[in-house]
Amino acid sequence: MRPRRESDPAEVGPYRVLAELGRGGMGRVLLGAGPDGRLVAVKQVHERFAADAAFRARFRREVAASGRVSGAYTAAVMDADVEAVTPWLASVFVVGPSLADAVESGGPLPSDAVHGLAVGLATALVEIHRAGLIHRDLKPGNVLLAEDGVRVIDFGIARAAEEDAELTRTGGVIGSPAFMSPEQAEGRALTPASDVFSLASLLALALSGRSPFEGASALRTLYNVVHGEPDLSGVAPATRPFLEACLVKDPTARPTPARLLELLGPVAPSVRRWPDTVHAMITAQREEVDRLLADPGRTLVLRAGAPVAATGRPEPTALGAVLDAAPGAGAGAGAGAGAGPVGGSATGGSADGAAAADADVTSAPTRVRRSPRRTAALVAAAVVALAGIGGGGYLLLHDPDGGGAGAGPAAPDKYLKAPICSEAAPQLPLPAEQRRTEQDGYFEQTTYAETRCAWYGSYLAADGARYWEQTAAADVTWKIRRTSGSDNGTRVQRKDFDDFAEGKRKAPGIGVGDKAFWDAPGQGQSCVLAVRDGNVWLWVGLGGPDHPAERCEAQAAEVARAALAAMPH
Secondary structure, eight states, X not given: XXXXXXXXXXXXXXXXXXEEEEEOSSEEEEEEEOTXXXXXXXXXXXHHHHTOHHHHHHHHHHHHHHTTOOSTXXXXXXXEETTSSSOEEEEEOOOSOBHHHHHHHHOSOOHHHHHHHHHHHHHHHHHHHHTTOOOSOOOGGGEEEETTEEEEOSTTTTHHHHTOXXXXXXXXXSSOGGGOOHHHHTTOOOOTHHHHHHHHHHHHXXXXXXXXXOOSSHHHHHHHHHHSOOOOTTSOTTTHHHHHHHSOSOGGGSOOHHHHHHHHOOOOOOSOOSOHHHHHHHHHHHHHHHHHHHSOOSEEEEEESOOBOTTSSBOOOSOOSOOOOOTTOOGGGTTTOOOOSTTOOOOOOHHHHHTGGGEEEOSSTTOEEEOHHXXXXXXXXXXXXXXXXXXXXXXXXXXXXXXXXXXXXXOOOSOOSOOOHHHHGGGSSSOGGGBOGGGOEEEEOSSEEEEEEEEEEEEEEEETTEEEEEEEEEEEEEEEEOOBTTXXXXXXXXXXXXXXXTTSEXXXXXXXXXXXXXXXXXXTOSEEEEEEETXXXXXXXXXXXXXXXXXXXHHHHHHHHHHHHTSOO
């Protein structure tokens, strides 16, 4: 959960945005608060989908169908606007970790907890299928473990993006490879039986800590899903027949969710449905939300002339509109400063920008240090603004380190465009014969662009007398932040990069970019290098026999140097 930044929307429909909960292939999920104070999870789709009329039509149908889903084990859709510039839908906010986070943090779940998980998932699928939907992306990240049971989220929404032309051109796939059904991996027509296959893969993960089809790469995983047998070695023998019945390749041979409920039987009553580690995560998330609601977001709120009640607190007024600063106020005095109700948001004024270079602000909201010039600018802005505002007005002054503007002085964007793989890949010291253009990706919107180019090479691995085909992966990703309004691309990128680099091993001596660090390599990788150069964030991941651990870092630095040189200016 990341608190809202200035680059994030202040509101989506009637919901005030408090934080970002996550991002995915279709868009991002925001934590919002309704006019009645209820918390919701607001999903905004990517701009590339919003510009597609066919997508909007599909999205409209899927949202309407999703609204018909009800039940104790789904997070109900509460509101949506499919006609907005950026379409969105809001569902009930559920406090609790995802199954992915729970297994990653605490390991496999005990069998009684998985029994309850299985019953909850099967019950949710009964409701989803009854509404005429197929989930299509039943993965660990879309299963939440709430205090009173499981919740399935994002049901049916992936369908709206499934036929997107741009997604097909870039080799994208809706769904998560390790939890897809064979028919989904092959792009065939789907039935509700596809969700049953995914459910069994989830249960195998919950019981063993890993997917039954996990491979060294996404391509190998998809191959295993379509052609391989599930690896259930980490599952108790008595449970395997149940999972195997759901994991057959023929969708018509799989049991229905209703049949699964019959096979599973009732769950034993319990006030604590999950292991202690999961309940600790639920408590920690609830406390995080409480802190977020108690903290106005590093925003100084000044209220002028409001009547004070006997409690000492200001009485509410009828003023609901955003107020401008005093007429005639100069730019240096904050003429552009916005105002709005307490807890709302407004764009920072020019006084904020004029003194930004002199700000010395720590990341903690309670430890703010400002230079004398910065303090004087804020005071001047407050005096001028308050002089022109009647009783009950509000002035919002944003801390320059607390939002999307990022930390440090503004700088012009060094890069304006992300590269195209067909032009950039030949310039990198990676074998052309291993290029896998079907795995390339490109995404662009007003303030952000991303390109990913992929290389895959198969080789024969050996372990004693055993031989098997292994897949080596190399990929390079460019992420561009562009300036928009008061949000400077370089400052935003610098802040995000520095936050992510915290605790990572720095790479100061590679001579590439402004700053770099080494990230933990994933499966099949020998090293992963992250580099920031101005407003671009570059990732280089290398693996396989061509990039052994003892040489990988030097090779990654060479690839990064060539990748930056391939950037269009």
